[in-house]
Amino acid sequence: MPELPEVETVLRTLEDRLQNFTIQKVHVLYDKMIYNNTEMDFEEALVNEQVDEYYRIGKYMIFELTHYYLIAHMRMEGKFYIQENEEVIGKHIHVIFDLGNKQLRYHDTRKFGRMYVYDKTTHFTELDVFKHVGYDAFDSRLTTNYLMQSCENKRVSVKQFLLDQRYIAGIGNIYADEICFSCKFHPSLSVAELKEEDFDHILIETRRILNGAIQAGGSTIRSYTSSLKVDGRFQLQLKVHQQVHQPCKICGTIIEKIKHHGRGTYFCAKCQQRK
């Protein structure tokens, strides 16, 4: 599931590989992928558009085109491929952007991803799709005070809070576990228990962990070839997530997996005792 670092990597890879390309034609093969437009309007709007800038808010990709914004969210399994026109169109390709001598193809086995097109009358940060999306994890407006205020009178767990895109945009299930581990919080620790220094710690660890993952993704961009999918995945150095039955990297205790608010949750019962 692409989270902030993977989305960042995909965006930078596309920026790197798709310079000076104009969209000649768009083929929507699965219409439910397109959210705020009919597939016909979507296809029509993008013809002759060029990508001028690449932005990201949390897990959303924003392509600033000549006259429009194209917004994409890869959800669970979305990937972009840059492929030759002749290449066989796989079963799970749902949108094709014709770029002349190559194609940008969107692949999504579970069809959870979404795309939107908006004209540029309002700045992209004001768009409907971002109404319930808070500050990106790296946004300078995201401060310790902001986090403290967001948690006032709330009784949700730290993990739920980290996953809630209204407060910090970009963290998913993997990094939420990693951040809890780094901060030594049991995932179900209530945010009501947190002190100012804890919020400080959360912010620092969140950015440190996401940054590390983005750095690792940098190598993906450099090693990208046209036969590679662009999904932002790389050799993740995860400490707890997906590490069930493995010894904790700090204390050697066997990592446990529990279900927390419907999500698979990994943690070290010894290192993460604050509950």
Add this chain to the structure above:
DNA sequence: CAGTTCGCCTGGGGGC
């Protein structure tokens, strides 16, 4: 009105 559940999807894995 905030918290919880559901539905969207498909591939993969376990059970039989």
Add this chain to the structure above:
DNA sequence: TGCCCCCAGGCGAACT
């Protein structure tokens, strides 16, 4: 081998 069921999970809508 094959079939059925369940699970994974981001996120918005619908529900309590």
